[in-house]
Amino acid sequence: MNTLFIVLTLLIPIFLLLTKGRRSPKRVPPGSLGIPIVGHSLHLLRAMRANTAEKWLQQRIQKYGPISKLSLFGKPTVFIHGKYANKFVFTSDSSTLSNSQPQSVKELLGDRCLLELSGQDHKRVRDALGLFLKPESLKSYVGKMDEEVRMHIATHWEGKQEVKVLPLMKTLTFNIICALLFGIERGARREKLVDWFQEMIEGMWSIPINLPFTRYNRSLQASASIRNMMKHLIGEKRRELAKKGVNPHKDLISSMLSTRDENNREVIDENEIMDNVMLVMAAGHDTSSVLITFLVRILANDPSIYAAILKEQEQIAQSKQKGELLTWDDLAKMKYSWRAAQETLSMVSPIFGGFRKAVKDIEYDGYLIPKGWQIFWVTNMTHMDSSVFPESSKFDPARFNNQASIPPYCFIPFGGGPRICPGYEFARIETLITIHHLVTQFTWKLLADNFFKRDPMPVPTEGLPIQIMPKTNITS
Structure with a gap:
């Protein structure tokens, strides 16, 4: 009993210190901030891994209404949803909302990446990325991406009876990124990078407590290793660009290094290049x-959708x-094919949701969102809203026949x-090229159930194992 008393005597002042200042201002949305630091993070992460996160949030809506407060990843947070909430998040300027990710994301990706920038800094970096990623620029890379997809299928699909789709699609998309965006050739450096990257990505949404043997600690170490490699890569690209006749837009890093202002100064510094890489x-x-994996899953479950995509792709x-x-x-x-991909995104969005930060006290829907608080929005809350998309649980690519008929800020x-x-x-180019080769070369059927969890991206059971059967009438 004496030991318990001593422990409580030590812990109570610490608890009071942590909760000091956490009392909510008047008129803040209803709800509870939970216990210090942890808040509701574990509840959300547990629900995501059980694929019940939307249900968990719906229960909050039923209990507190359309806007409520909670604590996520160490910060007081306001959860909002619906098309007006989406519009508020995506159109508010930097004097009202700033980009702000959970501490775990910020530490792993860096505080100068696009997710963290606002105002003119956001526009400057976004414009530099857009020079490489805009459709006019990407037209010249379609053939190179097609080559990467063909090489991937020849290596990992041909001659196989069973494959796991998600790990293979991650291998494919990472190889495309390395080749087209970073100019990293196949070999030891690319293999090291993919190992570190997989380690880093696991801690993207985690409680930011940096203790040995935690997921967050391992992710931080992997992030540091990637940064060291990228620093050397940026130096290599800079030296290459100093030579005459080198294409300044052959990859994303070279393009960002080559972007200059009217005074011939670099628009993006090295730290910003690294964070945005x-x-x-x-x-x-x-x-x-994730998109390609779940589209493969849809095609296995719905022969009519598969037949319609196959007809279109065989004509090409x-x-x-x-x-x-x-x-x-x-x-x-x-x-x-792209409408089917859009419907897949509507039903299983790779990005569960996101965060913004209130730059000042904000009046929203009759409540006060205090300065410095996070604002949390969730993608599927409008995608699966039957008042927005009738029969939202039915897979129907036809709903995207007329893009103008989709209410603004509802498909996000x-x-x-x-x-x-x-x-x-x-992403559109990657998806269409990959699906073209898969449906014209293979048929397949699922070998595991249809369950998936979020960690934080959707992960199907066992990585979506399928049995594949090659076709013989291949023309491309």
């Missing part, structure tokens, strides 16, 4: 691999000479407005 690596790797394949690479014009003909897998992801077109 880390961001592009994380965003481009996981989002595209039959118009090509054997071995001829796909072109930008070919991608423009893949309209139904890539964000919206001025905050839309600059890598949107890159």
Whole structure:
């Protein structure tokens, strides 16, 4: 009993110190901030891993209404949802909301990446990324991406009876990123990078307590290793660009190094290049691999969708000479395939949600969001809202036949407005080229159940193992 008394005597002042100042101002949204530091983080992460996070949030809505407070990843947070909430998040300027990610994301990716920048800094870096990622620039990379996909299929699919789709799609998208965005050739350096990257990505959404043997600690170490490699790579690119005749836009790093202002000064410094390389690596790797994986899952479950995509892709394949690479014009003909991909994104968004930070006290929906608090929004809250998308649980690519009919700020897998992801077109090209080769070369069936969890990206059971059967009438 004396030992318990001593422990409580020591802990109570610490608890009071941690909770000092946590009393909510008047008129803040209803809800509880929970216990210090941890708050509701473990509840959310546990629900995500059980694929019940949207249900968990719906229960909050039923209990507290459309806006409520909680604590996530060490910060007081306000959860908002719906199309007006999405518009508020994506259109508010930097005097109202700033980009702000959980501490774990900030530490791993860096505080100068696009997710953390606001105002003119955000525009400056976004414009520099956009020079490489805009459709006009990406047209010339379609053939190179097609080559990467063909090489991947020849290495990992041909001659196999069973494959696990998600790990292979992660391998594919990482190789595409290394080749097209960073100019890293196949070999030991790329293999080291992928190992470190997988270690880093596991701690993206975690409680930021840096203790040995924790997921967060391992991720920080992996991030430091990647940064060291990227620093050397940036130096190599800089030396290459000093030579005459080198293409300044042959990869993303070279393009950012070559971007100059009217006084011929670099627009982005080395730290910003490094942080945004880390961001592009994380965003481009996981989002595209998840989209392609779940589209493969849909095609296994719905023969009519598979048949419609196959018909479209076979027409394109039959118009090509054997071995001829796909072109930008070919991608423009893949309209139904992309609508099916959009519907996949609607039902299983790779990005669960995101955060902003209140720059000042904000009046929103009759409540006060205090300065410095996080604002948390969730992608699927409008995607699966039947008042926005009728029969939202039914897989129906036709709902994207007329893009103008979709209410603004309701379909947001890539964000919206001025905050839309600059890598949107890159992901579209990756997805369409990959699906073209898969459906024209293979049929498949699932070998595991349809369950998936979020960690924090959607992860299907056992990585989605499938049995594959090659086709014999391949024309491309």
